[in-house]
Amino acid sequence: MNQSAISKANKALYTRIIAGIGGLLAGALSLGLSIYETRTGTEVAQVPPGKPVDAGQWMVILNSGSVATETPDGRHLPDGKKALTLDLTLENMTAESSNLYRDTLKLENLANPPAPQFYLVRDNDLLWDLQPMMPEKVKVVWQLPATQTLPKVLNVAIVGTTYKPKDNLYAAPGWFNPNDVARVGLPLSVGQGANP
Amino acid sequence: MIRLLLSLLLVGMTALLLAFLQSTTPSYAVLTGPIETSGPQKDTVSSKTFSVKVAKLLRAKTIAFTSYGKPVERQTEGAWLIVSVELQSKYDTMTIQAAAIEGASGRSYRQTHRADGAPRLLSSKDLQPGLPTTGIFIFELPEDETSNMALVLSRQPSPQLDSEIRVKLDGETVETRDRVEIGNNGV
Numbered sequence: 380m381n382q383s384a385i386s387k388a389n390k391a392l393y394t395r396i397i398a399g400i401g402g403l404l405a406g407a408l409s410l411g412l413s414i415y416e417t418r419t420g421t422e423v424a425q426v427p428p429g430k431p432v433d434a435g436q437w438m439v440i441l442n443s444g445s446v447a448t449e450t451p452d453g454r455h456l457p458d459g460k461k462a463l464t465l466d467l468t469l470e471n472m473t474a475e476s477s478n479l480y481r482d483t484l485k486l487e488n489l490a491n492p493p494a495p496q497f498y499l500v501r502d503n504d505l506l507w508d509l510q511p512m513m514p515e516k517v518k519v520v521w522q523l524p525a526t527q528t529l530p531k532v533l534n535v536a537i538v539g540t541t542y543k544p545k546d547n548l549y550a551a552p553g554w555f556n557p558n559d560v561a562r563v564g565l566p567l568s569v570g571q572g573a574n575p
Numbered sequence: 576m577i578r579l580l581l582s583l584l585l586v587g588m589t590a591l592l593l594a595f596l597q598s599t600t601p602s603y604a605v606l607t608g609p610i611e612t613s614g615p616q617k618d619t620v621s622s623k624t625f626s627v628k629v630a631k632l633l634r635a636k637t638i639a640f641t642s643y644g645k646p647v648e649r650q651t652e653g654a655w656l657i658v659s660v661e662l663q664s665k666y667d668t669m670t671i672q673a674a675a676i677e678g679a680s681g682r683s684y685r686q687t688h689r690a691d692g693a694p695r696l697l698s699s700k701d702l703q704p705g706l707p708t709t710g711i712f713i714f715e716l717p718e719d720e721t722s723n724m725a726l727v728l729s730r731q732p733s734p735q736l737d738s739e740i741r742v743k744l745d746g747e748t749v750e751t752r753d754r755v756e757i758g759n760n761g762v
Contacts, residue, residue, distance in 0.1 A: 453677075550605075
């Protein structure tokens with residue numbers, strides 16, 4: 380009687396120890412894998428301006444960058460501001476009209492840029508949806524303080540997403556996992572009157 | 576030994592059965608998706624909450640209209656498609672916020688914002704129950720998508736458990752013009 384109780388207790392202890400070892404192993408494996416992935420992570424490709432970049436939802440061609448004194452729709456900027464303007468071509472690669480282009484561009488060597496405004500060059504007006512398979516020339520404007528010094532070459536990261544036919548929550552199709560797919564070095568040409 | 580084999584077999588069978596049930600369960604998106612009604616262009620297509628009758632289809636390269644007293648002209652690389660329809664709500668005052676054209680490739684083209692402010696746009700009109708309301712939807716799409724289209728209407732974009740009407744459009748009836756002036760009295 381006593382003997383069997385002891386052996387039972389031993390068995391329970393063994394089970395716990397084995398489960399603990401298994402847990403530790405799993406943890407160590409996952410940590411090792413993530414360290415390995417970070418170390419061998421692929422370098423983000425450096426792409427020259429004017430070359431198309433496939434960012435999943437969008438085909439992006441960054442053409443040029445400049446500093447202007449008015450927005451593309453012809454409005455004057457508020458006093459003490461300048462407009463960092465990028466010229467690009469955007470094409471919607473998805474199966475439906477979309478305006479989810481705001482997170483596609485990331486300025487890397489500019490501290491705390493404000494949210495940019497997108498303009499459709501064809502209309503000289505604000506950009507709303509882009510229709511699938513219809514590339515359009517677009518201008519993106521960041522309004523910055525006029526006193527802010529800008530780098531000679533602006534590093535712009537293009538953020539791409541991946542299509543998932545079924546997401547984990549609703550089993551609905553969507554675009555997920557934003558990550559940098561390319562980096563473009565854009566020389567900034569300074570428009571007239573940009574440095575008052 | 577036999578007991579062990581039997582229990583293994585039972586576990587395997589259960590796993591198979593569960594996998595089958597899981598793979599055949601409709602997803603949440605499907606279960607809560609739109610309630611669809613479809614019909615041809617020549618008929619009035621009715622859902623539980625509203626009905627639609629397509630009156631006219633017009634394709635153009637340029638559209639022009641007056642927005643807040645200012646003349647506006649919009650060009651496109653593809654084509655403008657102007658769909659003139661009559662809508663009727665059945666029970667309550669509603670708006671049709673979501674209109675899209677499903678093109679020949681299956682891609683979905685939402686009504687354009689580039690023509691916001693044009694007269695007679697249905698997205699800015701209230702439908703009162705029992706009163707037929709006429710107006711237009713304007714779409715921008717590539718030329719080759721216009722050969723085989725369907726008009727998809729619903730109260731809200733991506734409706735959940737709400738009516739969605741799909742009208743199969745007849746490519747033969749599309750009238751092509753170079754330039755369309757959208758006025759207050761129709762196109």
